[in-house]
Amino acid sequence: MNDTADKPLLLVAACALLDTDNRILLAQRPEGKAMAGLWEFPGGKVEAGETPEDTLVRELFEELGIVTEKPCLAPLSFASHAYDDFHLLMPLYVCRKYQGMPVPREGQKLKWVRASALRDYPMPPADLPLVPIIQDLLPPFRGS
């Protein structure tokens, strides 16, 4: 029996936003939401009429107040995960070029995290296979 056949497919676009030190921005899901307290990549549901890139440009501004453009979003990988109520399909992009400093505009906590430390931040189960992909992409940190 296919575990996803009777579940709606939810398309969510997510972004590994990098700073100049190659740290990745994680956002903590606020109290009151499903999976509260877990750390995730900024992003959100792809709305009708949007491409995933449109969604990210919109969400990055709404959630973090930063401005980026579609050519600055590089596809990296995707998550495909069966939650109880839906099957999540989540393209993950990398973005290094944006204007402004991310600020939490939706009550979430933000944290810049080195790739080697991603496992210290509990994440939604869909995100776990993405961690080694990001770690492979980024050079090891050699600073102090």
Ligand SMILES: Nc1nc2c([nH]c(=O)n2[C@@H]2O[C@H](COP(=O)(O)OP(=O)(O)OP(=O)(O)O)[C@@H](O)[C@H]2O)c(=O)[nH]1
């Ligand atoms: N943005 C984002 N969403 C993720 C990640 N991993 C993951 O499982 N998700 C799931 O993808 C969905 C994202 O939807 P969303 O951010 O638009 O919606 P939400 O659940 O926060 O609530 P909302 O409908 O009130 O906006 C949620 O079910 C969320 O749990 C991730 O790394 N980033």
